[in-house]
Amino acid sequence: MKIDDNFFMKLAIDEAWKYQLLTYPNPAVGCVILKGNSEILSIEAHKEAGMPHAEINAIKEAYLKHENNSLLKTMKESHKIHKFIEKNHNGFFNDCTFYVTLEPCNHEGKTPSCAKLIAKIKPNKVVISIKDPNDLASGGIKTLEDAGIEVVTNVLKKEGLYLIEPFKQWNSNTFIFFKMAQTLNGSIDGKISNMMSQLYIHSLRDKIDLLMIGGNTVRTDKPKLDSRYVKGNNPDVLIYSKKKIFDQNIPLFKIPDRKVLISDDLFKLLDYKFVMVEGTYTLLNELRNKINYVLLVISPKVRKGLNSSLEELDLDFEIVHENYIGEEKIVFLKFK
Amino acid sequence: MKIDDNFFMKLAIDEAWKYQLLTYPNPAVGCVILKGNSEILSIEAHKEAGMPHAEINAIKEAYLKHENNSLLKTMKESHKIHKFIEKNHNGFFNDCTFYVTLEPCNHEGKTPSCAKLIAKIKPNKVVISIKDPNDLASGGIKTLEDAGIEVVTNVLKKEGLYLIEPFKQWNSNTFIFFKMAQTLNGSIDGKISNMMSQLYIHSLRDKIDLLMIGGNTVRTDKPKLDSRYVKGNNPDVLIYSKKKIFDQNIPLFKIPDRKVLISDDLFKLLDYKFVMVEGTYTLLNELRNKINYVLLVISPKVRKGLNSSLEELDLDFEIVHENYIGEEKIVFLKFK
The missing domain is CATH 3.40.430.10 (Dihydrofolate Reductase, subunit A)
Known part of the structure; x- marks a missing residue:
């Protein structure tokens, strides 16, 4: 079996589907973080509106693999995890690759912007299945690229589109x-x-x-x-x-x-x-x-x-x- | 999602099922090789009787990740791959973990013994779903342990048993x-x-x-x-x-x-x-x-x-x- 971008994106998509429809009105999103090119640190998803986005759950679990911090472990709220990671990441993510099923949000809503946090912790590469169809949240890719992060898009695009079909409908119809x-x-x-x-x-x-x-x-x-x-x-x-x-x-x-x-x-x-x-x-x-x-x-x-x-x-x-x-x-x- | 022994064994089991029944009279077997604890090098399976066992396919693909050797790449026959790896492994597998759905064979049949090759290239650990029910081929675990390799068994045992149910029947009934x-x-x-x-x-x-x-x-x-x-x-x-x-x-x-x-x-x-x-x-x-x-x-x-x-x-x-x-x-x- 080929262990490539499609393989890791599929893990992210499958994880996201576990919470499909239950994230309403938010999209179902999954995120996989690798150390280097193929060491899996975390496979996480967004589970419910108001709870952390997929990227934040994945960043938290990946960091815990590196250091089993008892404070971070108990954190459930997105802004607390953001703050902790911003302060303590210490370059840990610099050689990491992120797989996200949807362009990371650029918008500060109920939770802080994922794109801005990722830009700060600066992984080597972010692989994205599809761009955000929601204008309000988009701009994430630009934020990442402006920070000098390599961004790859359209990986398993068809599967990514199927995943956010409900979200697209909620937004328009x-x-x-x-x-x-x-x-x-x-x-x-x-x-x-x-x-x-x-x-x-x-x-x-x-x-x-x-x-x-x-x-x-x-x-x-x-x-x-x-x-x-x-x-x-x-x-x-x-x-x-x-x-x-x-x-x-x-x-x-x-x-x-x-x-x-x-x-x-x-x-x-x-x-x-x-x-x-x-x-x-x-x-x-x-x-x-x-x-x-x-x-x-x-x-x-x-x-x-x-x-x-x-x-x-x-x-x-x-x-x-x-x-x-x-x-x-x-x-x-x-x-x- | 927990990224543990069960996660990697499941990848091996799913890969093996792709060739279920088509390996007759051999068992369907899958093998995953990690560098260290979580970097996936290969996910392979046994595909048909007379062709290389799952472990050999996985060892070959893992080695190719390390060095894209054009000679090894074209090798299809089990005994040639065995010989190449025995000669060229140079300690590459020493920090690797193997996941195999079935105890590696100890018996030299149409293909050389997998257990003996693994004992020689000496990975850090071999995780096995179930022991070989076939007396002729068993003894693989002993061969590995005698070589000082840590062996863990009974990981996803139920799934491992379902996978070799046809093989068990072929052997007895x-x-x-x-x-x-x-x-x-x-x-x-x-x-x-x-x-x-x-x-x-x-x-x-x-x-x-x-x-x-x-x-x-x-x-x-x-x-x-x-x-x-x-x-x-x-x-x-x-x-x-x-x-x-x-x-x-x-x-x-x-x-x-x-x-x-x-x-x-x-x-x-x-x-x-x-x-x-x-x-x-x-x-x-x-x-x-x-x-x-x-x-x-x-x-x-x-x-x-x-x-x-x-x-x-x-x-x-x-x-x-x-x-x-x-x-x-x-x-x-x-x-x-």
């Missing part, structure tokens, strides 16, 4: 993803996912603005559609239905601080930034032009049960990324 | 795997896989002794069941059927140098070492106690078509490994 859980043979009947997958889905519900679901599913399943497993925020709900009458005792109506819309007007989705749709392949087929990503949770078992194989469907996907949650698979797909 | 191709929603109708997956399946047919297939499939699909895409060997065929009469014009009967058995006696499988079964979930369910691994090729699309969701099935798997072939997925499963 609405990011809409379709979530489905099934067995290996496509059955969607009954309880499919295990506890870990359900925790993950509740973590996503905590982040999204709006959850859309079909009217029939609401009538049949009588769902709650909350994020109780993670004690998170409960998204607004759009019941996609022509018929406007629903039994108000269905648990989803009982969740406080939630707006429930009943409508068959898909333009309502555009009032929100971050939308999850839960449903079957039939609904997915109907919405195919509106869905950015499909998130399929696959449980490795075969069961009797309903699936969509008897309907006339013709959907072609590209696998964008995949991962495990415990023993189950999550697969991110986009329409071809 | 028959390894039987079930191969199926389907769409995301479990449809198996019509042409599912693309050319790359078909090439892969033909590469497997070139290696196996026996291909078992259901009688109905033979009658309906009239298959050839050869390995023409890779110009390989054509396996014997067992048509699993009570009725013994088949149209002899079905192409599979026309393949030269092939035995075709028609039987419903599954004991016939045990006359062979390496068996692939092609069929549906229904056949898989019937054979569930006889199948070592399931190899599922999943095409990322949704289609109308037959699947097994209307039958009473209750199969639970563990995902053993997965990989891509081009845009399609291959998933190795074992019954829970």
Whole structure:
């Protein structure tokens, strides 16, 4: 196997995907730091808005490899880590190579600018998958180059673009993803996912603005559609239905601080930034032009049960990324 | 992410899986070599019987990182690489760490002993996932320890055992795997896989002794069941059927140098070492106690078509490994 820029960038991209969608409204970003050309010091990612950026997590872990500083070890806040590193780096990063999936931010927001810190600690080279599409944060590459750091861009560009697709949508429009859980043979009947997958889905519900679901599913399943497993925020709900009458005792109506819309007007989705749709392949087929990503949770078992194989469907996907949650698979797909 | 023994062993295991089953009758083995504790020099695997073992491929690539020797670069044969390294290593490996998924062989077979070469070039440490279950080749750890090399074993032991499960079966019994191709929603109708997956399946047919297939499939699909895409060997065929009469014009009967058995006696499988079964979930369910691994090729699309969701099935798997072939997925499963 070739151990080159692509190899190390792939490690950064895979690490970032672990927190995909959970970083909203920030992009999912990963960072790998090498000592010299191939000694891995750290592989880190941005995990949640308000928490340190990927570069800061990676700088912290890399420094700890060099010196197991007990003060730095306990630091969680970005500006504290910045200050510590600025004061104590002592040239440690000068022979390092950084791999970042996205141009380091130049902008001082909730956290200080990553590009400016990197410019100060002056690694030998920074390899970047894609430039920042967000004007406010961009300028990072210029900051690095002005400091005399070699910058290489467009490494695994396609993978880098897939990674920040949600972020691009959040910035300009609405990011809409379709979530489905099934067995290996496509059955969607009954309880499919295990506890870990359900925790993950509740973590996503905590982040999204709006959850859309079909009217029939609401009538049949009588769902709650909350994020109780993670004690998170409960998204607004759009019941996609022509018929406007629903039994108000269905648990989803009982969740406080939630707006429930009943409508068959898909333009309502555009009032929100971050939308999850839960449903079957039939609904997915109907919405195919509106869905950015499909998130399929696959449980490795075969069961009797309903699936969509008897309907006339013709959907072609590209696998964008995949991962495990415990023993189950999550697969991110986009329409071809 | 923790960058520790598990991290590097996982790289070795993943590399080995790329050639899983294709190394028959040898085990799939991977090897990673680090300079010091974390600088990756090489990630290699054993690719096919008669070709160099994983350790030799990794030693060669690691040495080439150090010195781009044009003679070594062109060497393909194991004994030549052995000799070159023995003569020229000059202590280069003394501060290296080796990760090997399987205890290095001690036995001189088609290729010289890996353990003996490693003992001579004397790395600092050798980390091994699992000990060799094959008595003939074992003793490698002793050879290394006698040379004063630190040996660590049982790193990612479960993953290491899954990796050599086929090899263990080949040595003692028959390894039987079930191969199926389907769409995301479990449809198996019509042409599912693309050319790359078909090439892969033909590469497997070139290696196996026996291909078992259901009688109905033979009658309906009239298959050839050869390995023409890779110009390989054509396996014997067992048509699993009570009725013994088949149209002899079905192409599979026309393949030269092939035995075709028609039987419903599954004991016939045990006359062979390496068996692939092609069929549906229904056949898989019937054979569930006889199948070592399931190899599922999943095409990322949704289609109308037959699947097994209307039958009473209750199969639970563990995902053993997965990989891509081009845009399609291959998933190795074992019954829970």
